[in-house]
Amino acid sequence: MNILKLLKQRALVILKGLLKNYVPRSIIFSIDTIIVFFAAQSTFFLISTISKPEPQYYNLSLNFWAIFGIQIIIFLLLKSYAGIIRYTGFRDAIKQLQTTILAVICIMVINQICFQTLGKKIIIEAGAIVYGFIAFSTLFFFRVLVKRLYQLIHSDSTSSRVLILGTSITDVAVAESIIADTQKKFNVVGFINESGELKRTRILTLPIVTIDQLQHKNIRGATCIIISSQKLRELSTNQPEFLDKLLELNFKIFKLPELQDWDGENISAEIKKVNLEDLLQRTPIKLQKEKLNAIYKDKTILVTGAAGSIGSDIVKQLIRFKPKKILMLDQAETPLHLMSLFMDEKFPEIHYEKLIANVRNKKRLELIFEQHQPDVVFHGAAYKHVPMMEANPIEALDVNFVGTKNLVDLALKNRVDRFVFVSTDKAVNPTNIMGASKRSAEIYVQSVARLETTETRFITTRFGNVLGSNGSVIPHFKKQIEEFGPITVTHPDITRYFMTIDEACQLVLEAGGMGYGGEIYVFDMGKPVKIVDLAKQMIRLSGFIPDEDIKIVYTGLRPGEKLYEELLADKENTKATHHQKILIAKSSFAFDKSKLILLENLVNQIANNDEFKSIEVLKKLVPEFIPLTEEQRQKNAV
Numbered sequence: 001m002n003i004l005k006l007l008k009q010r011a012l013v014i015l016k017g018l019l020k021n022y023v024p025r026s027i028i029f030s031i032d033t034i035i036v037f038f039a040a041q042s043t044f045f046l047i048s049t050i051s052k053p054e055p056q057y058y059n060l061s062l063n064f065w066a067i068f069g070i071q072i073i074i075f076l077l078l079k080s081y082a083g084i085i086r087y088t089g090f091r092d093a094i095k096q097l098q099t100t101i102l103a104v105i106c107i108m109v110i111n112q113i114c115f116q117t118l119g120k121k122i123i124i125e126a127g128a129i130v131y132g133f134i135a136f137s138t139l140f141f142f143r144v145l146v147k148r149l150y151q152l153i154h155s156d157s158t159s160s161r162v163l164i165l166g167t168s169i170t171d172v173a174v175a176e177s178i179i180a181d182t183q184k185k186f187n188v189v190g191f192i193n194e195s196g197e198l199k200r201t202r203i204l205t206l207p208i209v210t211i212d213q214l215q216h217k218n219i220r221g222a223t224c225i226i227i228s229s230q231k232l233r234e235l236s237t238n239q240p241e242f243l244d245k246l247l248e249l250n251f252k253i254f255k256l257p258e259l260q261d262w263d264g265e266n267i268s269a270e271i272k273k274v275n276l277e278d279l280l281q282r283t284p285i286k287l288q289k290e291k292l293n294a295i296y297k298d299k300t301i302l303v304t305g306a307a308g309s310i311g312s313d314i315v316k317q318l319i320r321f322k323p324k325k326i327l328m329l330d331q332a333e334t335p336l337h338l339m340s341l342f343m344d345e346k347f348p349e350i351h352y353e354k355l356i357a358n359v360r361n362k363k364r365l366e367l368i369f370e371q372h373q374p375d376v377v378f379h380g381a382a383y384k385h386v387p388m389m390e391a392n393p394i395e396a397l398d399v400n401f402v403g404t405k406n407l408v409d410l411a412l413k414n415r416v417d418r419f420v421f422v423s424t425d426k427a428v429n430p431t432n433i434m435g436a437s438k439r440s441a442e443i444y445v446q447s448v449a450r451l452e453t454t455e456t457r458f459i460t461t462r463f464g465n466v467l468g469s470n471g472s473v474i475p476h477f478k479k480q481i482e483e484f485g486p487i488t489v490t491h492p493d494i495t496r497y498f499m500t501i502d503e504a505c506q507l508v509l510e511a512g513g514m515g516y517g518g519e520i521y522v523f524d525m526g527k528p529v530k531i532v533d534l535a536k537q538m539i540r541l542s543g544f545i546p547d548e549d550i551k552i553v554y555t556g557l558r559p560g561e562k563l564y565e566e567l568l569a570d571k572e573n574t575k576a577t578h579h580q581k582i583l584i585a586k587s588s589f590a591f592d593k594s595k596l597i598l599l600e601n602l603v604n605q606i607a608n609n610d611e612f613k614s615i616e617v618l619k620k621l622v623p624e625f626i627p628l629t630e631e632q633r634q635k636n637a638v
Contacts, residue, residue, distance in 0.1 A: 028081040035138050036071045040064055043131040047124065063122045067107055067131065074103045080139075096139045104132035162186045162224040162254070163209070166231060167193050172203055174228065174256060178271075179204070186254075186271065189220035194235075194242060211242070214249055224252045226271060247540035276467065276474060276538055288579075292513045295376070295418070296321035302374035303328055304359055304407065305381035307335035310422060310466065313505040314378050315339070319347055326352040327372055330381065331359075359403030362410070369414045378508065379407050380422040382438070389434040390559040397606050397614055400437035401444070405603065408448050411456050418457045420512040421445050423520070425464040425497060425565045429624045432561065436618055436625040442520060443621065444599055447591055449518035459515035461508050462585065463523040464497030464565055477535055481542050485550035487535045490557050494532075495564045497525035511582055524581040528564060595621065 044059040075081060080099040107128045111121045123131070164175045175188050190207045192214070201208055209219050225246055227235075232255050235243050246253060253274040301318055305311035306328035315326055328343075330336045333356060340354045353372065357364045359381050382400050383389055389396035404421065411419045423442050426435030442460050449458035467474055473496075480487045504523070511521040536546040544550050557563070575584050598621040605614040619625055 025082055029075065031142065032075060032081050032139060033072065035142060036135050037068060039135040039138055040067050040071070040131060042134050043067075043123070043127055046130060047127045066110070066122050067128075070106050070110070071103045071135065074099055074106065078102070092143060093140055096136055096143075100132045100136040100139070103135070104128050107131070160186050160224045160252075161189045161220060161222045162226050163190050163192050163214075163219060163222045163251075164188060165192045165194060165225050165227040167191050167203060167208060170228065174226070175204060175206075178226070186224070186226065189222050192225065194239075211245055214251075215245075222251075224254055226254045226256065227274075228256045232274065244537075247537060250540070250543070250545060252543055253541070274541065276534065276541065288510065288513065292509060293321050295513045296323055296509075298322070298324045299375040299417075300325045300327065300372055301376045301378065302368075302372070303378045303380065304330070305379075305422075306330050307332050307339050308380060309501055310505060310508075311378070311380040312339055313501045314380065314508060315343075315352075317502075317505045317509055319350055324351065325372070326350065327355055327368070327374060328352055329355040329357050329359075329368070331357065359406055360398055362406045365406055365410055369410045373414065375417045376512070377407060377411050377416055377419045378422065378512070379404060379420065382422070384424070384434060386426070386432045386434050386561055387558045389437070390432055393433045393615060394606060394609055394611050396433045396437045397440070397602070397618070400434070401440045402603060402606055404441035405444050408445055408458065411458075412448060412454065416456050418459065418512055418515070419445075420508060420515075421458070421460045422508060423460050423462045425462060425525075426562075427462065428565070429626075430622065431625075431627055432559070433615075433627075436622050439622045439625070440599075440602065440618060443595070446518055446520070447596060447599060450591060454517065457515055457517040459512055459517070460520040461511045461523070462520055463499060463504055463507070464525045465499075466501050466504050467498050473531060473534065474538070477538050481538060481544070481550060486553040487539070487550060488553050488555050489532050489535055490555055490561060491563060492532055492554055493530070493563055494557070494561075495528040495530050497528050497565060498534075499523065499525055507579075507582060510579055514577060514579070514582070520585040521577075522583045522585045524583070 041059060041064070044064060048059075078095070078099050080095050107122065108125060111123065111125065111128065115121050162178075164171050164178075171191065175191070178186050178188050188204075188206065190209055191203055193208050193210055207219065213219070232243075243253070254271045255274050256271055296318060301323045303311050303314050303318075303326065306315055307330035311328075311330070315328060318326060328336060328339060330339075336354055336356065340352070343350060343352055355368060357368060359365065359379075381403060383396050408419065408421075410416075421441065423438050424435065426432065427439035427442055428435075430436040430439055442462075445458050445460055448454060465472060477487055507521075507523050511523075515521070532552060535552055539546045539550050539552075546552060577584060598617055602614065602617045602621060605617055
């Protein structure tokens, strides 16, 4: 008994080894040969039961070897043994059918030749058809059996039961691919018709349901929904309420990659969980690649704040235009080191320099400009956290204003072709030091751009919050959800504009290419989003129920924080550009001599580290800067 048990275990190990790895073609050919040997024997046995009194259980006559030899030759010609058995599907069935049909035709043709010349046949015509049926059935059954054994051995008992959103040809193909997938991470149990009208009730023997039916009953224990990337974009843009309904029903939503990104074999590995950025995505941006290529190709490009979320993505976006050299400048050592490792691994052909420097240190910047002579500057280095800057106003002004001034002056001195300043919507009618410091930097950039002697094109870009950027609300909420709450929101009515990092940086590059100098480009941020709605969506995407599993707590507005952000000042208007998502803010700011004196005075007060006088000058330079009073903060907190 022990020996039998040991042999059984050993056989199972060998079987697992065969199913785990690709089985050599020679072994598959040998097994197919054995299968058709027994198929031919079975055929002669069935014929003998009809034509002879006693059945012939085996036959090794010349007729048998002729049929067997014909089939072997067909195997070698069509290479039907060359497929990977664990991926057996419809195409494999067609291949086996072609093999057996061709063999049957050859047998029948040779049959007629033998009958006409020798007066006798290899096998009766009906026998040839019976042989073809048996051979095809057993060859294909063998493949299906091996595939099923592989799935059972490698199956995961925790596989998710999923519904496919949609009933189009593409959606059905996705379902078939998941069903045929060997990893079985997902078990397809049905389809959802998003239109709400059912013309048929089943596909692939699986039920089709509407969202209303999902609200009233559990469909075969489904906990997840899979949706294609294209359909996710369409619903996010045109029917966001449909996605909200699915999330409210507590389904986990997964997305498929674009069709061209599939690896062709393991579809389960390509299916990713939908994140908040997917739900807020908008129409893809179309860049003027030829124009931008002419501007950025073979140029030395300096990116400040290159280790930050915006700066690092600007670097990545620039790579496609094959610049001569990218100068990655940042004061943060570790993030810049990580960025350089990324560049070495992903883009070893790109020439870049990693420069540790602080934008406040003008002498260090002078050396960099002299050594590398940049053609284009993208200035993204800044302090951006509103409450932190409220507590440290001199630091905010020193980095955001003086740092920008240093770079602008050096760009002017070194005749840089283009200077793109990355600003923020908080610079519009600012109520906090961070926003006011960025607005003062905008003013300085414009003051230099208007000079007749200026050869550099100074361009300002202004946009709102970026999803997933360092220090944004999204990573903060993720951390709170991981800790099972509560999620803290400052006010139930607080709203913000959001766009993805990828979208923001592409628009920065596009604006940098279209500017003539002095413009402030405003990006189409879409509709403002309530922060509390973001929190609820993130909770649902994590598989929890808002205010039941994870609580939402309101903490009151922080110092300098607005209920809503603006992209244009009250006295500003906009004009369109050739790009539908980029507008030009036409500022009414008057650059008289008094304003230029204020700019110089602000620099002096910051250098003196005089916080009070610096803010007083800032208020005169940016008259729309009206800090919130303590009474207003308390009112907003209610």
